[in-house]
Amino acid sequence: MQEINWVALSVFVLLFALITWLGFAAAHWRKGDLDQLHEWGLGGRRFGTFVTWFLVGGDVYTAYTFVAVPALAFGAGAAAFFAVPYTIIVYPILFLVFPRLWNVCHKHGYITSGDFVRGRFGNRWLALAVSITGIVATMPYIALQLVGIQVVVGALGISGSGWAADLPLLIAFVVLAAFTYSSGLRAPASIAIVKDILIYITAFVAIIAIPIELGGFGKIFAAVPPQKLLLAVPGPNTTGAYGSYATLAFGSALALFLYPHSLTGILSASSSKAVRRNAAMLPGYSFMLGLLALFGFFAIAAGVANLPEYAAGFKQFGNNFAVPALLLHSFPSWFVGVAFAAIGIGALVPAAIMSIAAANLYTRNIHREFINSQPTDRQESQIAKWVSLIVKFGALVFIIFVPTQYAIQLQLLGGIWIIQTLPAVMLGVYSRWFNDWALLLGWAAGIFAGTAMAIAVNLKPAYPLMLGGHTFPGYIAVYTVILNLVVSVVLTPVFNALRAGKLPMDQTAAADYLA
Amino acid sequence: MDDARPKHSGWSWWYLLFLLQLILVLWVPYYNRVEPSWIGIPFFYWYQMAWVIISAILTAIVYRATSR
Numbered sequence: 001m002q003e004i005n006w007v008a009l010s011v012f013v014l015l016f017a018l019i020t021w022l023g024f025a026a027a028h029w030r031k032g033d034l035d036q037l038h039e040w041g042l043g044g045r046r047f048g049t050f051v052t053w054f055l056v057g058g059d060v061y062t063a064y065t066f067v068a069v070p071a072l073a074f075g076a077g078a079a080a081f082f083a084v085p086y087t088i089i090v091y092p093i094l095f096l097v098f099p100r101l102w103n104v105c106h107k108h109g110y111i112t113s114g115d116f117v118r119g120r121f122g123n124r125w126l127a128l129a130v131s132i133t134g135i136v137a138t139m140p141y142i143a144l145q146l147v148g149i150q151v152v153v154g155a156l157g158i159s160g161s162g163w164a165a166d167l168p169l170l171i172a173f174v175v176l177a178a179f180t181y182s183s184g185l186r187a188p189a190s191i192a193i194v195k196d197i198l199i200y201i202t203a204f205v206a207i208i209a210i211p212i213e214l215g216g217f218g219k220i221f222a223a224v225p226p227q228k229l230l231l232a233v234p235g236p237n238t239t240g241a242y243g244s245y246a247t248l249a250f251g252s253a254l255a256l257f258l259y260p261h262s263l264t265g266i267l268s269a270s271s272s273k274a275v276r277r278n279a280a281m282l283p284g285y286s287f288m289l290g291l292l293a294l295f296g297f298f299a300i301a302a303g304v305a306n307l308p309e310y311a312a313g314f315k316q317f318g319n320n321f322a323v324p325a326l327l328l329h330s331f332p333s334w335f336v337g338v339a340f341a342a343i344g345i346g347a348l349v350p351a352a353i354m355s356i357a358a359a360n361l362y363t364r365n366i367h368r369e370f371i372n373s374q375p376t377d378r379q380e381s382q383i384a385k386w387v388s389l390i391v392k393f394g395a396l397v398f399i400i401f402v403p404t405q406y407a408i409q410l411q412l413l414g415g416i417w418i419i420q421t422l423p424a425v426m427l428g429v430y431s432r433w434f435n436d437w438a439l440l441l442g443w444a445a446g447i448f449a450g451t452a453m454a455i456a457v458n459l460k461p462a463y464p465l466m467l468g469g470h471t472f473p474g475y476i477a478v479y480t481v482i483l484n485l486v487v488s489v490v491l492t493p494v495f496n497a498l499r500a501g502k503l504p505m506d507q508t509a510a511a512d513y514l515a
Numbered sequence: 516m517d518d519a520r521p522k523h524s525g526w527s528w529w530y531l532l533f534l535l536q537l538i539l540v541l542w543v544p545y546y547n548r549v550e551p552s553w554i555g556i557p558f559f560y561w562y563q564m565a566w567v568i569i570s571a572i573l574t575a576i577v578y579r580a581t582s583r
Contacts, residue, residue: 078547084563085540088570092533095574218555230559231547242543250541276578283571290564 004157005328011337012156012344015198016175019191019345023179026186035378040184040385041360042111042268049274049281051189055353056265056278057285058192060256061087062141063148063347066199066292071319073296077228079241080293085249087286090256093426095279098257099272100429100513106272107512112357113263113425114365120428122504123436124369129443130421131365134260135358135391137414141259142354142395143407146173148347150399151317152340155324166400172348173396180352180392181385185268188352195349198342200288202327206339207291210298210330223301238471244462247474255419255477258426260357261350272515292323299326351392359387409459416454419477420446423488429513432506435499438491446484450476529580532573540566 030046032039047055065083072080101116110116114131118124146169153168179187214220221229234240256262269275304310304325313321327339363384368375375383398407420443423434453463453476465472465479496503539545540563549557 078559081560081563084567088540088563088566089537091570091574092530092537095577096530096533216555218552221552221555221557229557230549231543233547242547245543246541273582276582280571280574280578283567283574287564287567290560290567294560 005333005336007333008337008340009156009158011334012152012341015194015338015341015345016172019194019348020175020179022190022194023175023183023187026179026190027183029186029190034182034184035381037360037363037377037381037384038109038111040381041356041363042264043185043189045106045268046270047189047268047274048270049277051193052265052269052274053278053281053284054192054196055189055268056262057282058188058196058346058349059265059353060259060262060350061285061289062145062350063343064141064144065289066343066346067148067151067320067323068144069289069293070296070299070323071321073293074299074322075296075319077224078231079245080296081290082245082248082252083293084286084290085246086252086256087289088283089250090253091279091282093253094257094266094282095276097426097429098266099275099515101263101425102266102269102272102275103515104429104508104512105267108507111264111267112260112361112364113258113421114361117421117424117428118365118369119507120432121424121434121436121439122506123440126424126436126440126443127365127369129440130424131361133417133421133443133447134258134361137418138260138354138358139391139395140398140407140410140414141261142351142358142392143398144411145347145351145354146395146399147320147404147407149344151320152324152343154316155313155321155328156340169396169400172344173392176348176352177389177392180355180388184385185264185353185356188349188356189268191345191352192349195342195345198338199346202339202342203288203291205335206295206298206327206330210295210302210326213330214298214301220297220301224297237469238464238473240473244473244475247478248461251419251475251478251481252415254422254426254481255415258418258421260361261354264353264357264360295323295326298330299323302326302329304329351395355388355391355395356384358391359384362387412459412461413451413454415461416450416477416480417447419481420450420484422481423485433492434488435492435495436504437495438488441491442484442486442488445487446480449483450480453480527577527581529577532577536566536570536573540570 027034030044032044034040038044069080069083105116108119110119112131113134114127117130118127149169149172158168159165211217211220231241231245234242266275299322304322305314310321310325313325327336363380367383423442424439457463461475462473463476463479465474546559546562548559551558553561
């Protein structure tokens with residue numbers, strides 16, 4: 001491993017200390033009674049348009065994304081750019097569905113998707129299915145955030161063997177756990193502002209400085225091998241790489257705001273108007289993500305993979321080391337410290353929100369529903385605080401003891417699982433037509449088929465669907481959510497007939513969905 | 516449906532702008548090419564980056580048009 005970069009490390013530690021202080025101080029920001037779950041777990045629903053922009057941006061464009069997307073561009077080329085159409089089409093979905101969801105959740109005091117489904121369809125088992133899917137899909141995602149920290153810590157030159165190797169991660173974890181426990185969602189909201197400013201500075205400096213250094217975009221793209229520059233043109237009787245590219249973008253967009261942490265970010269906004277405005281403002285982050293994807297090509301053009309000083313890093317972290325190596329190669333140490341801090345802190349923000357979101361789900365839709373139905377406000381927020389600790393600890397243990405590859409594969413499965421809550425949550429916002437048991441069976445069919453298909457292709461996202469002599473390679477989440485919908489639609493009249501017209505109560509009224 | 520507060524409910528023709536962008540960013544065969552490149556950036560990349568900006572503008576237009 002290379003030597004410790006003291007200047008970069010000092011800047012890194014300094015910025016980390018700053019956000020640690022900020023995380024604790026955040027408890028007093030727009031002060032509320034943190035013994036109430038909606039205060040601890042949703043920041044009291046008090047964040048205006050701009051804070052929501054930083055919070056949701058810091059939440060869904062995670063540190064792992066900033067490392068993994070350029071790494072994919074570095075390794076696989078054009079296919080990595082699916083992240084751009086993905087984060088374009090996600091915003092019309094946000095605009096059309098989630099302001100309605102915000103309204104109804106605000107009106108009824110719902111803080112999770114499970115709460116909404118319980119109220120809308122009156123079926124605790126359907127709500128349980130939605131909640132468990134959310135928790136399970138979130139866990140590996142938290143673990144991957146810690147990978148982001150590992151990569152930059154390694155790139156700073158800190159290495160060790162055995163227990164000492166995990167020490168920086170352990171410190172970051174303790175900091176994260178402590179300020180999340182004490183400040184709730186206010187902590188990541190305030191830290192997100194600092195972190196995003198750092199990320200934007202890094203991205204815009206790099207997108208101007210590095211191409212100048214490398215002799216212009218023409219030279220950079222000329223260095224990219226031709227087979228990586230564009231998607232492979234499909235052969236006869238298949239939609240080939242085009243099909244996987246488009247369905248990956250579409251399916252990921254459908255799934256994104258179903259994740260508990262995304263929903264937590266949205267529900268903490270102060271109005272549905274703030275959510276709608278953010279649909280037009282959040283593409284700012286998509287643009288930056290596109291720039292960062294290009295960093296993968298910069299790393300190819302700079303030839304960092306062949307430089308001896310980065311060989312150990314690539315050996316340890318694989319292509320995930322491409323961006324850190326590029327930054328080390330291109331910038332003075334102090335700026336490297338800023339950039340790495342942006343990535344490291346960038347991991348803490350989503351990890352905090354994810355653990356809060358999972359804790360909210362457990363507290364509301366498992367504990368309150370099945371264990372203690374009449375908790376006091378204080379008990380409820382206390383349970384959530386503890387669960388957020390347990391969730392993070394689980395992620396830490398996972399990342400230390402289990403190969404990273406498993407976390408990545410579980411994260412992939414998580415995307416296929418979480419999209420199965422789409423009919424109940426996203427269509428539920430518009431319609432009560434579906435029968436609750438039909439939705440539950442549709443969910444089960446989607447989960448089962450999705451898992452089986454993913455295993456059949458060795459845990460890759462795309463499955464080559466054969467239909468009438470044609471092959472349609474596509475994102476498993478899209479295929480299986482269609483199956484889920486078909487099952488739900490077909491079984492709805494059947495179950496309604498069995499129930500002879502006695503539907504469970506819908507707590508919500510049509511007006512509750514409107515501003 | 517509740518008819519006392521009709522705003523933000525139901526269909527607006529402005530939503531067709533969303534459909535337009537959905538088709539144009541997912542129709543991969545159209546943009547999977549190098550030319551016309553711009554300052555050395557192949558069409559594939561700058562086309563999709565340009566759509567990030569256009570989509571934000573379209574969403575802002577739909578927001579304005581449906582807010583009143």
